[in-house]
Amino acid sequence: MASVLLENICKSFVPGKPVLDHLFLDVKPGELFFLLGPSGCGKSTLLRILAGLEKQDSGTVKFDGVEISSLPPEKRQAAMMFQNYALWPHLTVFENIAFGLRIRGKKGSVLKDEVMSALEAVQLADCAERRIPSLSGGQQQRVALARALAVRPAVLLLDEPLSNLDARLRDTMRGEIVRICREREQSAIYVTHDRQEALSMADRMAVLQAGKVSQCGTPRQLYELPANRFIGEFLGDINFIDGKITDGKLLTSFGNFPLAGNSGGAVSGAIRPERIKFVSGDCNGAFEAEIIRETFLGDSGEWICRAGETVLAVKEMAPPPRRIGEKVFLAFEPGSLLAMK
Amino acid sequence: MIFRKAVQYIFMLLLLAFLTVFLLLPLFTVVGEGCNWELIAEVFRSxxxxxxxxxxxxxxxxxxxxxxxxxxxxxxxxxxxxxxxxxxxxxxxxxxxxxxxxxxxxxxxxxxxxxxxxxxxxxxxxxxxxxxxxxxxxxxxxxxxxxxxxxxxxxxxxxxxxxxxxxxxxxxxxxxxxxxxxxxxxxxxxxxxxxxxxxxxxxxxxxxxxxxxxxxxxxxxxxxxxxxxxxxxxxNNPLPYSLVLVMLAVSALIYLVMRKLLSTPGGTAAVKGSMGSRAEKLTGWRxxxxxxxxxxxxxxxxxxxxxxxxxxxxxxxxxxxxxxxxxLEHFDDALSNPLVLPSIVNSLRYSALAMVIAVCCGTMTALISARWHLRGAWVLDLLSMLPLAIPGLVIAFGFLGMTGEYAWARAIFNPVENPLWLLAIAYAVRRIPYVVRAVGAGLEQTPEELENAARNFGAGPLKTLGVITFPLIGANLLVGALFAFSFSMLEVSDSLILAQKSVFFPITKALLELSQILGSGAASASAFGVWAMAFLAVTLISAGILLGRKIGAIFKF
Incomplete structure (x- = not known):
């Protein structure tokens, strides 16, 4: 396990259009760190810079405090699990995994044991002699993970590794990756645009926007206290409520509400749908609203309600039946209405 | 990393130098020798x-x-x-x-x-x-x-x-x-x-x-x-140079006119994300x-x-x-003709050498274009494809002109003393496009991530080439080599023009000489041709099996 420090990284493929713009990032040893962002935000480029497959225009990359920017890919000890797996089709599963180990001088029974151990970790021990094209997508995915883990890299780089899997296999693999990384205390940087993946697996995560880190922290911190509208929306459904902000309060057509967080410079309030509750009319802070649309999701439900001029989404678990046009009372959970810039 | 990039640029410059000397220089020699307005006018007056x-x-x-x-x-x-x-x-x-x-x-x-x-x-x-x-x-x-x-x-x-x-x-x-x-x-x-x-x-x-x-x-x-x-x-008469120059100009004109008539702006974008064609199954007698x-x-x-x-x-x-x-008498006659056996040996020597040169240059060019992402690689790619658009006769004439024009060329490549290197390089230059396209097709079909993965797991550039890249594009390399070798074996223009002494004749020139012998000459030439036909058949059928439908890419400019 190694720490990773990226300082002032800049990269552009077209002059004047930076993909990474003076980016800073600090990953602690043994941490499963997620880079989250929309397509084109520079997260895969960042991973390739870490692997040495792209050269940054400026800035430094450090592993365990040692500058590695000038090292070629083969000297970096950063094993990557590629998005399309990049398994060598002319080699067997065993040979794919043994490749990196052989380069590191492993041979004979040691080599075999380590390959088999990596295969067992991904539950593919019986596939060692199979050819890559004969494997299913999920199996290929696991071979790619085993290949990256087998060399015991200082840093494991995962580039949207689950993007090609069906939902069920994806859930299983999420658990497997977290388990293996925790067991080995493996420092890993995981790139994805899937917020569920990031929120459910990450120790810490960073959201990239236009080549910069917009916010970095634990999943809970980012979800509950997003730094701006973009992060708020990117990490899940969120209501933005316009109004006048005075003395830490949001003044709206349907009531005045205290804002959490620093309201200086804020332009609106924001609240997650699950933080709005259906309440009785005499409840403190309750305001009246009308249900205008209902989406039944089985174990939960989502309602679109109109309060004054504002449309709000509300989520509730095990919801009772409600009808369109019904007048209801809603209330914000205390401290959940955020001041948003 | 800077050292590696420098080495890659050195390789590119060496290839550019090779193509400049053995493709552009012959071309300029023809242009230089033939660009005499009096002689060009003479061509059009005659x-x-x-x-x-x-x-x-x-x-x-x-x-x-x-x-x-x-x-x-x-x-x-x-x-x-x-x-x-x-x-x-x-x-x-x-x-x-x-x-x-x-x-x-x-x-x-x-x-x-x-x-x-x-x-x-x-x-x-x-x-x-x-x-x-x-x-x-x-x-x-x-x-x-x-x-x-x-x-x-x-x-x-x-x-x-x-x-x-x-x-x-x-x-x-x-x-x-x-x-x-x-x-x-x-x-x-x-x-x-x-x-x-x-x-x-x-x-x-x-x-x-x-x-x-x-x-x-x-x-x-x-x-x-x-x-x-x-x-x-x-x-005594440099007019053929002017004739070749006119021929070159007409060839260029043909290409330009066709390009003008058939160019498809945005054509590539139109087929992006292609699913390939869908064939309808015919039944019964149809x-x-x-x-x-x-x-x-x-x-x-x-x-x-x-x-x-x-x-x-x-x-x-x-x-x-x-x-x-x-x-079987004609086969006996053909083999007993003093031209035939030496011509086979000569062709094998010229073609084997040409194949090595073409494969080295072509593979390197394809790697530079498709993998190394060097600035100016497009110039090399364009230059390496140029022989497809330039008539063989022009290049052959250019080589001949070079040996007359430059003392260094005469010293190394004198066709009268020994045309081995001259013919091998002349054959190779014209076969480089086939190798570039064959190897380039292989590289395009092989995701670069496979090589990146090897680098990522600790393999250096040479090991990556040897263990990952070349095994994955082995069939394409083989096809490129086969084409380079077999087309060299039966090359006409360079062979007829540059092999001047009978002791250095390759197969094609010996065939021409045999066919012109009165009496049984044509029959002996036929017997000799059958051998050549069998040889090329084996080569091309192997290539066809290895590449299938993608073989068309080799003949693409």
Whole structure:
């Protein structure tokens, strides 16, 4: 396990259009760190810079405090699990995994044991002699993970590794990756645009926007206290409520509400749908609203309600039946209405 | 990393230097020698040379026309339908390329000569003999034999282009109410322009500058033969250089005009995300119709070669439909001729060396273009493809001019003393495009991430090349090498012009010499040609099996 420090990284493929713009990032040893962002935000480029497959225009990359920017890919000890797996089709599963180990001088029974151990970790021990094209997508995915883990890299780089899997296999693999990384205390940087993946697996995560880190922290911190509208929306459904902000309060057509967080410079309030509750009319802070649309999701439900001029989404678990046009009372959970810039 | 990049740039500069010396310099030599306005004016004043140019252009035009019709019909059948024996078509298409047409001309004469097979059949049917090869007959014979030799190049380009057209584009037109014909003319045909351009320009320039076939037919009023005949008096009369320069200019013009007519702005974007073509399965007797079309065309194209084989085994084939007395005597005669065995050894030496040079240069060029992402790599790519657009005769003449013009070239490459390096490099330069395309196709089909993964797991650049890249593109490398070797073995222009002493003759020049010996010369040449045909057949069939449909990419400019 190694720490990773990226300082002032800049990269552009077209002059004047930076993909990474003076980016800073600090990953602690043994941490499963997620880079989250929309397509084109520079997260895969960042991973390739870490692997040495792209050269940054400026800035430094450090592993365990040692500058590695000038090292070629083969000297970096950063094993990557590629998005399309990049398994060598002319080699067997065993040979794919043994490749990196052989380069590191492993041979004979040691080599075999380590390959088999990596295969067992991904539950593919019986596939060692199979050819890559004969494997299913999920199996290929696991071979790619085993290949990256087998060399015991200082840093494991995962580039949207689950993007090609069906939902069920994806859930299983999420658990497997977290388990293996925790067991080995493996420092890993995981790139994805899937917020569920990031929120459910990450120790810490960073959201990239236009080549910069917009916010970095634990999943809970980012979800509950997003730094701006973009992060708020990117990490899940969120209501933005316009109004006048005075003395830490949001003044709206349907009531005045205290804002959490620093309201200086804020332009609106924001609240997650699950933080709005259906309440009785005499409840403190309750305001009246009308249900205008209902989406039944089985174990939960989502309602679109109109309060004054504002449309709000509300989520509730095990919801009772409600009808369109019904007048209801809603209330914000205390401290959940955020001041948003 | 900076050191590695520097090494890569050094490789690129070395290749650029190689192509500058052995491609551009010969070209500039021709231009320099021939760029004499007085002599160029003389070319256009002389009715003989003007007739030669017009005849050559007419040959190119008619040949390309025939080729386009045959190829389009066959390519559409292949792309649109699943029929009986379809899997054999890629190999069948390579049959016509088994021999250069100038050897096929020997068999063609056996078929269409005054006392040949067709005339014998005519007389047996009570009809008059027709002098197919007299008067304008020679012209049409040359066009037909060249077309039957060259149509696979055009066909393979069309097949590749058709394979790149997403069927959804045609489906979308159908969905909007377009009929089959409308879809063909409004959607598929415009999207095929790239195939027409790639195949058509090669075929047209090739047939415009073809030397061997008219030479074999004794059709002297075409520019390439006039240039070749002018070789003997080159010391006193530099006019052939001007003639070559005019030929080069016309070739460039042909290419530019075709590019102007057939360029498709945005064509690539239109086929992005292609799903490949969708063939309709034919049933019942209909499934044999495309098979018959392919079989008849292939039979027509191999008929000269069959006739050549017949002539090589027969003691008498004159005024009869089939050869009468079978013998192996011609093979004995051919082998006992003092020209033959040395020519085989010579060709093997020249071609093996050419193959090594072409494979090294071509592979390096493909790597630079597709993998190393160096600035200015496009210049190298363009330069390496240039030999496809430049007539072989021009390059051969350029090499000859270089040995006359520059003392260093004369010292190293004197064709009179030993043309080994001269011919090997001349062969190689013209085969580099095939290697670049073959290897480039392999690299394009192999995701770069596989090599990145190897680097990521600790393999250095050389180990990555050896353990990952080369094994993955092994078939393409082999095909490139096979093409380079086999096309060098039967190369015509360089061989006829640059091999000047009989002791250094390669196979093709020995074949020409044999065919001109009175008496049994033609039969011995036929026997010699059969050996060559068998050799190329094995090579090309292996290539066809290895590459399948993608073989068309090799003949793409």
């Amino acid at each position: 009715p003989v040379y003007v007739e030669g140019l017009l005849n050559s252009f007419a040959v190119a035009l008619v040949t390309t026309g025939i080729v386009a019709v045959i190829s389009l019909a066959l390519a559409l059948l292949y792309d649109r339908y699943d029929f009986f024996g379809k899997e054999f078509c890629p190999v069948l298409m390579l049959l016509p390329m088994i021999l250069p047409p100038f050897v096929g001309a020997l068999g063609f004469q056996q078929l269409l000569g005054y006392y040949g097979v067709v005339n014998t059949i005519l007389t047996q049917c009570g009809l008059e003999r027709i002098d197919f090869l007299g008067g304008s007959g020679k012209f049409w014979s040359i066009c037909v034999i060249e077309a039957l030799h060259l149509y696979p190049i055009f066909y393979l380009n069309l097949i590749t282009a058709l394979g790149n057209i997403d069927p959804a584009l045609s489906d979308a037109a159908a969905n909007l109410g377009a009929s089959k014909l409308q879809r063909f003319f409004r959607i598929r045909l415009p999207l095929l322009k790239s195939g027409f351009l790639a195949g058509g320009s090669i075929v047209m320039v090739w047939s415009f500058t073809e030397l061997g076939t008219p030479l074999m037919f004794g059709y002297n009023r075409v520019t390439p033969v006039q240039v070749f005949n002018g070789l003997h008096e080159l010391d 499934r044999f119709l495309p098979t018959a079309a392919f079989a008849v065309t292939a039979l027509l194209s191999v008929l000269p070669h069959l006739a050549l084989t017949g002539a090589s085994f027969s003691l008498r084939w004159y005024d009869t439909v089939l050869p009468e007395v079978f013998t």
